[in-house]
Amino acid sequence: MPLLDRDGFKPDSFTRVPEAGETGETAILVPFAPDAPPAPPAGNRALGIEIANTVRIDALRPHLDRFALIAIGFPAFSDGRGFSLAKQLRNAGFRGTLRAVGPLIADQFAYALACGFDEVELPEALATRQPAEIWLAAARAIRATYQRSHQAGGVSILDRRRAARAAAAEPGAAP
Amino acid sequence: MYRYDEFDDAFVRDRVAQFRDQVTRRLSGGLTEDEFKPLRLKNGVYLQLHAYMLRIAIPYGTLSARQMRQLARIAETYDRGYGHFTTRQNLQFNWPKLRDIPDILELLADVGMHCIQTSGNCIRNVTADHFAGVAADEIEDPRPVAELIRQWSSLHPEFDYLPRKFKIAVTGATHDRAAILAHDVGIAIVRNAAGEIGYRIIVGGGLGRTPMIGKVVREFLPKPELLAYLEAMMRVYNLEGRRDNKYKARVKILVHEIGIEEFRARVEAEYATIDGSATNADPAEAARIAAYFAPPAYETLPAESPAFAAAKAANPAFAAWVENNVFPHRQPGYAALTISLKAIGQPPGDASAAQMRAVADLAERYSFGEIRVTHHQNLVLPHVRQADLFALWQALGAADLAEANVGLITDIIACPGLDYCALATARSIPIAQALAKRFADPARQREIGPLEIKISGCINACGHHHVGHIGILGLEKRGAESYQITLGGDATENAALGEIIGPGIAAEAVPDAIERLVETYLALREKDEPFIAAIRRLGLAPFKAAFSGEVRHAAA
Structure with missing residues (x-):
C-alpha cells in the first residue's frame, strides 16, 4: 500500500512476512502478539512489528529496543487510539520509526506527526483521492500549535511566548 | 477579559483557512461525506432538519460588547436576524448556508472568536461559573484556568478523535453554578489544609441517556500540574473508553464499568510516565493569562446606594425585577445583573440582532464592556453600579429584555x-x-x-x-x-x-x-x-x- 512521510510518497523498505524466522528480506514487518513476542531475526535484518491499536504499552515496553519500526493499525480514521499509543511509545523512549497504517485522512497528518508518527501507510484508493500535495499542505495548515509536537519543525505557541518573555527580560533588549 | 495575542490570532485564522479548504475538497470530491462530517462537526457545523446549524464557542461564557455586536451583524447578514444561546454558554445560528460559513468564521476571527470543537468527538468548549470574578464565595476566578484549558485542548493532536464528546466545566466558588458534577470532567478550585490553592478533579458525570453524578478522581491537584494530569486522564479515556457502542462511549461509562478506584489507578500510572514540563504551562504563562482577568477599575462606592434604595422603594415593579434578576457583587456598591432571555411566549435563549446590540451598548455604558452567557440561557452584565440599575432596567424594558423571572418557574x-x-x-x-x-x-x-x-x-x-x-x-x-x-x-x-x-x-x-x-x-x-x-x-x-x-x- 502507498507509504508517505513528511516529504511525500516513498518506497517501503520493509516487507511483510508471517514471522521473523524467514530469510531473504533485509527489513521485515511481522505481526505482533503480546503473548508471543517475535524472536530476533537472523543476521542484522531490521525488525518491524505490526500491532493493533488495542495492544497495551506494557506488553511492548520490555522489547522496544529490538524494533526498528512499529506499525500501528487504524481500523478507521475516526478511531484515535493510535495517536495515544504512539505518544506512549515515544514517552517510553522508542526511537525507531512509527508508522500509522489505515484509512487516515490528510487532515490528520499533522496530528499523526505531532504524536510521534513518522509515516502513514494508506489504502490505494485513498491515496488516489488524496494525493501527496494535499497531505503535505495539510501538515502545514496550522503553523503553530498550543501543544508541543514531535513533528520536526513543529512550532509550540507556549515556547514562542516563553522565548518572547525571555527576550523582553534580557537587559538591553529592544523594547 | 482575555484578548488574543498574535499567536492566538494566527491560530484561528489558520483554522478558518483550513476549514475553507476542507469545504472546497468536500465539494470537489477529495473528501467523502463520511470523512467531511467529523471535520465540519469539529468546527461547529451541524446538518439539522431544515438547514445547517453553526455553533459558535463562547469560552466560559464570557463575551465582550464588541464580540456581541459582531454576532448581531452575522445574525442579520447570514441568518434570520436572531441567534440562540445554548445550555453550554454557546451561540447557535440555525439558518446559515454552508458556502457562507467560511466568511462567517472570518468575521468571528476578527473579534477573537471561533467555532473550534463546539461539536464532534473531542474536548468541547470549556464552561465556567457565569458569576466568575463577581461571587463573594469565590476562592479564585475560574476563567484563567478555563482559558488555559481552552488553548491546550484546541486542535489537540492526540485527543481530537476520542470515543465520544468530552465536556469540561470549572468553578472557583463553593456554590457550584457550573454543574461540575454533571460533566465528563469537573474542576473545582479548592484550598487545602496548608492554605494552597489547587484543583479537585471530578470525573464521569454526565446527563444523556445514562445520567451519572461525577466522582472525585483527585482530591487535590497542585495548580501547576493541571495540564499533564488532564493529559493522563484523556489518554486513559482515549485508549480504553468503549468504541463498540456510541451510547456507551462517554467516560462516565468507563468509570462506571471499571470503578473509580481502578480508573484513578490507571490515570495515576499514566501520569507517572509523563514529563510534566513538556505539557504544563509554566508559571509565567499562567500569570500572563490570569492578568487579563484582573478586576476592572471599580469606583470606591458605599455598600448600599441611596439612589438605588429610593428607586426600589418608589417602584415595586423595579424592586421585583431587582429581587429576581440581581446578584450580589463582592465589590461594594456594585451588582451583577441577569438579563432574562425568557420573555413569556418566546423561545428560551433566543435573542434578536437588535437585542444583541442593545445588550452590547448597555454593557459598554454600564458594565465595563463585559457580558456573560449562563448555562440557563440568559445573559449577565457582571459589574454594574447599583446606582445605574434603575436606568438599566428602563433601557432593557425598551428592548423587551426586562422580564423579572430569573430563577423562577418561567425561567425555563x-x-x-x-x-x-x-x-x-x-x-x-x-x-x-x-x-x-x-x-x-x-x-x-x-x-x-x-x-x-x-x-x-x-x-x-x-x-x-x-x-x-x-x-x-x-x-x-x-x-x-x-x-x-x-x-x-x-x-x-x-x-x-x-x-x-x-x-x-x-x-x-x-x-x-x-x-x-x-x-x-x-x-x-x-x-x-x-x-x-x-x-x-x-x-x-x-x-x-x-x-x-x-x-x-x-x-x-
Whole structure:
C-alpha cells in the first residue's frame, strides 16, 4: 500500500512476512502478539512489528529496543487510539520509526506527526483521492500549535511566548 | 477579559483557512461525506432538519460588547436576524448556508472568536461559573484556568478523535453554578489544609441517556500540574473508553464499568510516565493569562446606594425585577445583573440582532464592556453600579429584555427540540412557551419562588432535564409525542438526578400536570421552603399521587 512521510510518497523498505524466522528480506514487518513476542531475526535484518491499536504499552515496553519500526493499525480514521499509543511509545523512549497504517485522512497528518508518527501507510484508493500535495499542505495548515509536537519543525505557541518573555527580560533588549 | 495575542490570532485564522479548504475538497470530491462530517462537526457545523446549524464557542461564557455586536451583524447578514444561546454558554445560528460559513468564521476571527470543537468527538468548549470574578464565595476566578484549558485542548493532536464528546466545566466558588458534577470532567478550585490553592478533579458525570453524578478522581491537584494530569486522564479515556457502542462511549461509562478506584489507578500510572514540563504551562504563562482577568477599575462606592434604595422603594415593579434578576457583587456598591432571555411566549435563549446590540451598548455604558452567557440561557452584565440599575432596567424594558423571572418557574431551559434538531423525538420550545404562558402572572411566580424547569426533546438531554427540579423529557411513542416528568433533580453541589413520577403524557396535558405539582408544593411547603427543599423533605409520594390523579383526569 502507498507509504508517505513528511516529504511525500516513498518506497517501503520493509516487507511483510508471517514471522521473523524467514530469510531473504533485509527489513521485515511481522505481526505482533503480546503473548508471543517475535524472536530476533537472523543476521542484522531490521525488525518491524505490526500491532493493533488495542495492544497495551506494557506488553511492548520490555522489547522496544529490538524494533526498528512499529506499525500501528487504524481500523478507521475516526478511531484515535493510535495517536495515544504512539505518544506512549515515544514517552517510553522508542526511537525507531512509527508508522500509522489505515484509512487516515490528510487532515490528520499533522496530528499523526505531532504524536510521534513518522509515516502513514494508506489504502490505494485513498491515496488516489488524496494525493501527496494535499497531505503535505495539510501538515502545514496550522503553523503553530498550543501543544508541543514531535513533528520536526513543529512550532509550540507556549515556547514562542516563553522565548518572547525571555527576550523582553534580557537587559538591553529592544523594547 | 482575555484578548488574543498574535499567536492566538494566527491560530484561528489558520483554522478558518483550513476549514475553507476542507469545504472546497468536500465539494470537489477529495473528501467523502463520511470523512467531511467529523471535520465540519469539529468546527461547529451541524446538518439539522431544515438547514445547517453553526455553533459558535463562547469560552466560559464570557463575551465582550464588541464580540456581541459582531454576532448581531452575522445574525442579520447570514441568518434570520436572531441567534440562540445554548445550555453550554454557546451561540447557535440555525439558518446559515454552508458556502457562507467560511466568511462567517472570518468575521468571528476578527473579534477573537471561533467555532473550534463546539461539536464532534473531542474536548468541547470549556464552561465556567457565569458569576466568575463577581461571587463573594469565590476562592479564585475560574476563567484563567478555563482559558488555559481552552488553548491546550484546541486542535489537540492526540485527543481530537476520542470515543465520544468530552465536556469540561470549572468553578472557583463553593456554590457550584457550573454543574461540575454533571460533566465528563469537573474542576473545582479548592484550598487545602496548608492554605494552597489547587484543583479537585471530578470525573464521569454526565446527563444523556445514562445520567451519572461525577466522582472525585483527585482530591487535590497542585495548580501547576493541571495540564499533564488532564493529559493522563484523556489518554486513559482515549485508549480504553468503549468504541463498540456510541451510547456507551462517554467516560462516565468507563468509570462506571471499571470503578473509580481502578480508573484513578490507571490515570495515576499514566501520569507517572509523563514529563510534566513538556505539557504544563509554566508559571509565567499562567500569570500572563490570569492578568487579563484582573478586576476592572471599580469606583470606591458605599455598600448600599441611596439612589438605588429610593428607586426600589418608589417602584415595586423595579424592586421585583431587582429581587429576581440581581446578584450580589463582592465589590461594594456594585451588582451583577441577569438579563432574562425568557420573555413569556418566546423561545428560551433566543435573542434578536437588535437585542444583541442593545445588550452590547448597555454593557459598554454600564458594565465595563463585559457580558456573560449562563448555562440557563440568559445573559449577565457582571459589574454594574447599583446606582445605574434603575436606568438599566428602563433601557432593557425598551428592548423587551426586562422580564423579572430569573430563577423562577418561567425561567425555563429548553433544547431546540423537534423544531430544529435532527436528533429530537419531540418538541421542546412549544412546551416551554405553553408553561411560561400558564405561569405568566408575576405575582404568582414570586409566590412559587425558585423553581427550575428543564426540557429536553430527546434522550440526549441537551435541556438537562435530569437535573431540573422539574424535568420534562419529550419522547416519541407510537407516532405521538409523549412527555416524561421527573422531579427532584439538582445541578448544584447537591447534585441529584430527578426521578420519574409516572407515565408519559401528551403535550397538551403538560401545563395541567405541572400546575398540579406546583399546587401540591404550595399546599405542603413550610414557611419560605423552596420547591426543591420541599421535595427532599416530603419525598415523591404526594407529588406522584397528585400527578396520577391528573393523568386519570386527563384520560377520563
